[in-house]
Amino acid sequence: MDKREESLRKAVREAAAFAEKVFREDHSGHDVSHTMRVYRTATALAEAEGAEVPVAQLAALLHDVDDRKLSPETSEKKDRAAAFLREQGVDAETAERVLGIIGEVSFRGTDSVTPESIEGKCVQDADRLDAIGAVGIARAFAYGGSRGRAMYDPEIPPENGMDAERYYASESTTLNHFHEKLFLLKDMMNTRTARELAAERDRFMRAYVDEFLKEWNGQA
Ligand code: ADP
Numbered sequence: 399m400d401k402r403e404e405s406l407r408k409a410v411r412e413a414a415a416f417a418e419k420v421f422r423e424d425h426s427g428h429d430v431s432h433t434m435r436v437y438r439t440a441t442a443l444a445e446a447e448g449a450e451v452p453v454a455q456l457a458a459l460l461h462d463v464d465d466r467k468l469s470p471e472t473s474e475k476k477d478r479a480a481a482f483l484r485e486q487g488v489d490a491e492t493a494e495r496v497l498g499i500i501g502e503v504s505f506r507g508t509d510s511v512t513p514e515s516i517e518g519k520c521v522q523d524a525d526r527l528d529a530i531g532a533v534g535i536a537r538a539f540a541y542g543g544s545r546g547r548a549m550y551d552p553e554i555p556p557e558n559g560m561d562a563e564r565y566y567a568s569e570s571t572t573l574n575h576f577h578e579k580l581f582l583l584k585d586m587m588n589t590r591t592a593r594e595l596a597a598e599r600d601r602f603m604r605a606y607v608d609e610f611l612k613e614w615n616g617q618a
């Protein structure tokens with residue numbers, strides 16, 4: 399193992415501890431378990447895709463530490479992630495790549511971007527996979543609850559084709575979030591492995607929403 403790889407591996411270990419500290423207080427679906435699932439999935443995808451694994455791992459572990467909801471004052475420049483990478487002595491070029499990926503991963507409605515690098519594609523897929531399926535359902539309701547959102551309101555229809563500004567401003571119900579984001583994700587996956595996993599999770603989530611509406615409407 400060369401020196402750069404050894405130092406990146408150490409940074410990966412430290413990044414897990416750093417994320418643990420940052421997310422200790424969060425219960426809005428951004429707890430450290432989300433970060434660790436994204437880390438594990440991103441690692442598997444990066445291995446399958448022949449991407450540079452530690453770069454994907456660092457981006458996965460740091461992808462939400464400057465999240466706009468969690469840390470609005472650092473989200474623009476990714477200050478926490480940047481400072482962490484500097485302190486770890488990660489070389490400037492690698493740090494740039496990691497910060498670049500973090501800037502690309504988020505869902506922003508019609509303003510979402512496809513990451514340029516294969517490492518970025520893996521991290522974005524991993525983050526999106528964690529938003530769908532059984533865990534994704536739980537996260538959506540946990541998030542909605544933390545914001546005081548209604549689970550469902552038949553009077554409020556979902557909005558289609560929102561751009562980033564509208565998506566961020568939306569105060570819609572959690573059931574609408576399925577239509578506004580979660581059901582869109584399976585067709586937005588970058589890698590084949592993620593597309594396959596997403597198809598299964600999407601089926602489960604659609605069956606869940608059908609059942610939810612049946613019960614709500616007194617038909618089950
Ligand atoms: P990510 O960590 O994937 O970038 P976000 O920061 O957008 O996701 O949101 C964190 C979690 O909260 C995700 O599971 C997401 O689907 C969910 N979430 C975001 N916005 C809403 C909303 N308006 N209603 C319900 N759940 C939401």
Ligand code: NI
Binds near residue numbers: 432462525
């Ligand atoms: Ni995330």
